[in-house]
Amino acid sequence: MTTYSLLILPGDGIGPEVMAEVRKVIGWFENNRGLSFDVSEDLVGGAAYDKHGKPLADETMAKAQAVDAVLLGAVGGPKYDELDFSLKPERGLLRLRKEMDLFANLRPAQCFDALADFSSLKREVVAGLDILIVRELTSGVYFGEPRGISADDTPGNEGGRVGVNTQRYTSGEIRRVARSAFELARKRGNRVCSMEKANVMESGILWREEVQWVHDNEYPDVALSHMYADNGAMQLVRNPRQFDVILTDNLFGDVLSDAAAMLTGSLGMLPSASLGAPMANGRPKALYEPVHGSAPDITGQGKANPIACILSFAMCLRYSFDLGVEADMLEKAVEQVLADGLRTADLMGPEGGTPVSTSEMGDRILAAL
Amino acid sequence: MTTYSLLILPGDGIGPEVMAEVRKVIGWFENNRGLSFDVSEDLVGGAAYDKHGKPLADETMAKAQAVDAVLLGAVGGPKYDELDFSLKPERGLLRLRKEMDLFANLRPAQCFDALADFSSLKREVVAGLDILIVRELTSGVYFGEPRGISADDTPGNEGGRVGVNTQRYTSGEIRRVARSAFELARKRGNRVCSMEKANVMESGILWREEVQWVHDNEYPDVALSHMYADNGAMQLVRNPRQFDVILTDNLFGDVLSDAAAMLTGSLGMLPSASLGAPMANGRPKALYEPVHGSAPDITGQGKANPIACILSFAMCLRYSFDLGVEADMLEKAVEQVLADGLRTADLMGPEGGTPVSTSEMGDRILAAL
Ligand SMILES: CC(C)[C@H](C(=O)O)[C@@H](O)C(=O)O
Ligand SMILES: CC(C)[C@H](C(=O)O)[C@@H](O)C(=O)O
Numbered sequence: 103m104t105t106y107s108l109l110i111l112p113g114d115g116i117g118p119e120v121m122a123e124v125r126k127v128i129g130w131f132e133n134n135r136g137l138s139f140d141v142s143e144d145l146v147g148g149a150a151y152d153k154h155g156k157p158l159a160d161e162t163m164a165k166a167q168a169v170d171a172v173l174l175g176a177v178g179g180p181k182y183d184e185l186d187f188s189l190k191p192e193r194g195l196l197r198l199r200k201e202m203d204l205f206a207n208l209r210p211a212q213c214f215d216a217l218a219d220f221s222s223l224k225r226e227v228v229a230g231l232d233i234l235i236v237r238e239l240t241s242g243v244y245f246g247e248p249r250g251i252s253a254d255d256t257p258g259n260e261g262g263r264v265g266v267n268t269q270r271y272t273s274g275e276i277r278r279v280a281r282s283a284f285e286l287a288r289k290r291g292n293r294v295c296s297m298e299k300a301n302v303m304e305s306g307i308l309w310r311e312e313v314q315w316v317h318d319n320e321y322p323d324v325a326l327s328h329m330y331a332d333n334g335a336m337q338l339v340r341n342p343r344q345f346d347v348i349l350t351d352n353l354f355g356d357v358l359s360d361a362a363a364m365l366t367g368s369l370g371m372l373p374s375a376s377l378g379a380p381m382a383n384g385r386p387k388a389l390y391e392p393v394h395g396s397a398p399d400i401t402g403q404g405k406a407n408p409i410a411c412i413l414s415f416a417m418c419l420r421y422s423f424d425l426g427v428e429a430d431m432l433e434k435a436v437e438q439v440l441a442d443g444l445r446t447a448d449l450m451g452p453e454g455g456t457p458v459s460t461s462e463m464g465d466r467i468l469a470a471l
Numbered sequence: 472m473t474t475y476s477l478l479i480l481p482g483d484g485i486g487p488e489v490m491a492e493v494r495k496v497i498g499w500f501e502n503n504r505g506l507s508f509d510v511s512e513d514l515v516g517g518a519a520y521d522k523h524g525k526p527l528a529d530e531t532m533a534k535a536q537a538v539d540a541v542l543l544g545a546v547g548g549p550k551y552d553e554l555d556f557s558l559k560p561e562r563g564l565l566r567l568r569k570e571m572d573l574f575a576n577l578r579p580a581q582c583f584d585a586l587a588d589f590s591s592l593k594r595e596v597v598a599g600l601d602i603l604i605v606r607e608l609t610s611g612v613y614f615g616e617p618r619g620i621s622a623d624d625t626p627g628n629e630g631g632r633v634g635v636n637t638q639r640y641t642s643g644e645i646r647r648v649a650r651s652a653f654e655l656a657r658k659r660g661n662r663v664c665s666m667e668k669a670n671v672m673e674s675g676i677l678w679r680e681e682v683q684w685v686h687d688n689e690y691p692d693v694a695l696s697h698m699y700a701d702n703g704a705m706q707l708v709r710n711p712r713q714f715d716v717i718l719t720d721n722l723f724g725d726v727l728s729d730a731a732a733m734l735t736g737s738l739g740m741l742p743s744a745s746l747g748a749p750m751a752n753g754r755p756k757a758l759y760e761p762v763h764g765s766a767p768d769i770t771g772q773g774k775a776n777p778i779a780c781i782l783s784f785a786m787c788l789r790y791s792f793d794l795g796v797e798a799d800m801l802e803k804a805v806e807q808v809l810a811d812g813l814r815t816a817d818l819m820g821p822e823g824g825t826p827v828s829t830s831e832m833g834d835r836i837l838a839a840l
Contacts, residue, residue, distance in 0.1 A: 178670075187673065187676060190670060192670045192671065196671065222592050222593060222596045222708060222709055222710065223591050223592050223593065223708075224591060224592065224593055227591045243612075243638060243672060244671050244672075246635075249672075249673055250673050251673050251674075251676065251677050254641055254642070256641065258641070258643045258644075259641040259642055259643035259644070262641055262642030262643050263641070263642050263677060264639060264640070264641045264642070264677070265639070265640050265641075265672075265673050265674035265675070265676065265677030265678065266615075266637065266638065266639050266673065266674060267637075267638040267672045267673060267674045268635065268636075268637055268638070269612060269635065269636040269637070269638060270633060270634070270635050271633065271634050272623055272625065272627070272628040272631055272632070272633045272634075273623070273628055273631030273632050273633070274627045274628035274631050275627075275628070299722070299725070301547075301559060301561045302561065302565065302613050303612060303613075303618075303634075303636045304556065304618055304619050304620050304634050304635065304636060305620075305634035305635060305636045306634070307556060307620065307634065308620050308632055308633070308634030309634065331725075331726055332725045332726050332728075332729040333729065334726075335704070335726045335727070335729050335730040335733070336729045336730060336732065336733040336738070337733075338730075339591060339592075339708065339730055339733040339734060340591055340733050341591065353668070353722075354726070356668070356700075356701045357700055357701050357703075357704045357723070357726055357727075358704070358726075359701075360701040360702065360704050360705045361704040361705060361707075361708055361730060363705065364704075364705040364706075364708040364709050365708060369705070
């Protein structure tokens with residue numbers, strides 16, 4: 103029997119609470135579906151800083167490189183706001199992404215039928231929404247050099263400073279994430295819309311040309327369009343269902359995927375997968391995490407919605423272990439509890455529902471399985 | 472009597488059509504309010520390229536520097552898609568912004584009562600929305616050096632290229648646009664929310680620190696908050712009315728202001744002002760333009776909505792000439808025609824209205840004046 107190795111990094115804030123529910127789900131699949139997982143757990147973010155003085159210990163990084171998949175909760179919190187840039191909780195996450203070379207970040211924005219009225223957008227605009235944002239995750243302005251803050255005395259800035267970051271993309275970086283987007287599109291609506299600012303940035307021109315090249319040479323069967331990122335933001339608000347797969351860079355992807363997530367009205371529902379190149383065993387390097395953050399305001403109150411983290415594990419079943427049937431089961435169970443009217447605090451809209459705590463929600467999902 | 476000098480640059484697509492209506496409005500103020508304007512007209516964008524082989528002639532640039540205010544229609548169109556980067560219509564606009572040093576771009580996102588149902592967002596989320604985005608317009612990744620595309624042979628990119636742009640902000644650049652935002656906030660709700668990605672970009676850290684500095688030293692009476700730009704995009708979708716003035720950089724401002732514009736559901740309604748330092752006569756260098764683009768798909772059909780361009784002229788009256796009374800008059804006249812149910816094609820929602828052409832809309836606004 104195959105044993106799948108998992109590293110769980112609950113992180114900060116509500117991370118440990120939602121991850122506890124994922125643990126239950128993992129247990130369920132072991133007991134009821136004959137799967138075998140080898141689960142270890144470690145620290146990331148503020149929790150790692152508290153223990154090791156840095157947001158990701160080298161031993162943890164080594165473990166992450168060795169396992170089949172990493173499951174991450176959330177990082178960050180007000181306690182760490184004053185830390186130096188290099189020690190901030192976020193750096194732990196960014197180090198994982200960069201050193202594991204997780205270049206393709208998959209962020210589905212899906213509107214669950216039972217929750218359509220929960221969006222700030224009109225039901226008829228978002229009902230049935232199902233788009234997938236593929237965001238480049240290991241390059242661009244997040245990692246480009248030179249970067250930093252230094253003294254600067256140019257005219258108009260006497261005695262001042264200058265802050266610099268570098269947006270930098272190579273053909274190879276663009277092509278590999280484009281391939282991910284085209285592959286995924288083939289399994290969905292077969293359409294990719296690529297977004298950049300080729301009208302003002304040369305890196306955007308290169309982005310557009312390389313995406314077009316991959317399309318023309320390798321995926322001519324997929325419908326490809328290009329859009330300026332500002333227009334993309336508009337179109338997401340105006341009529342998000344026009345999209346199937348959206349392909350974009352690290353920074354635009356950060357902003358646009360959050361806007362897209364909020365369209366669904368239920369951030370507590372949205373999972374993500376970050377995938378790299380195949381390892382020796384054929385599985386991609388992979389990290390799965392909910393789109394929501396550490397939510398310090400509700401930490402420790404049993405109010406957190408564990409569904410985003412549980413659906414991230416469903417993505418893990420699908421993308422890391424090719425267990426599509428099990429992933430479907432888990433996703434169906436989530437739909438079931440929603441249809442049954444069960445609601446964590448974040449999902450309590452005017453139309454009511456049965457309020458449940460974090461762990462009750464986990465239990466009900468197990469029951470639905 | 473003071474004569475105000477204006478340079479009109481209608482540009483491409485629907486630019487000339489909507490600007491023709493502004494011309495009528497200018498005439499009305501001359502005939503009925505005793506104002507005197509010295510109006511000249513010239514080319515920008517594709518129209519300038521067609522005549523001069525570049526998107527802004529040096530003589531036009533010189534004229535723009537000499538007048539009290541520039542009114543611009545729109546630039547761009549599919550005809551110019553294949554042009555080299557340096558010749559694209561957008562470069563004409565970017566040159567105006569840069570050489571006139573128009574560092575503060577004011578983009579109000581206002582939801583007109585008569586049009587609230589037109590938004591893709593629920594009425595209760597957007598009714599009464601009135602936010603102002605102040606976007607830095609002359610620096611950041613739009614203009615930073617080094618930039619460009621070159622050959623690159625680093626491992627994984629053999630035979631490939633690399634595209635580079637530089638995000639660069641000085642203390643002085645951040646402080647001056649922050650001052651604009653605080654000044655404007657004092658005349659409105661007295662709140663500024665500044666947006667960046669200080670969690671991943673050093674230029675964002677500098678941005679946050681300098682904005683805080685200007686606040687603490689010069690505008691302690693204004694309420695200041697900071698938000699990461701991705702969360703900003705979410706919050707704009709979730710609950711836009713939480714904001715008063717949003718202050719952000721050139722690139723985030725481009726994306727976020729377009730998202731904010733679309734919240735109102737009526738892009739054809741939204742004006743903008745781009746302001747620089749005071750000239751010898753005390754007036755700021757200034758350029759006014761609608762937020763919408765050149766809309767090649769409806770060009771020449773009398774379908775364009777002239778209101779965004781007319782309201783841009785209202786901003787000109789207010790910010791360049793301190794003619795607040797006249798600006799109010801013009802804005803009221805626009806509200807009047809909307810309340811009367813007059814609708815250009817872009818404003819025809821399910822609830823109907825009286826369809827009017829571009830020039831009929833202009834005439835009705837004159838009548839309402
Ligand atoms: C926490 C932060 C560093 C991160 C990012 O900016 O990528 C987050 O916003 C995300 O989108 O995963
Ligand atoms: C036309 C383009 C260069 C411009 C920009 O990116 O600034 C436009 O999108 C805007 O927002 O005014």
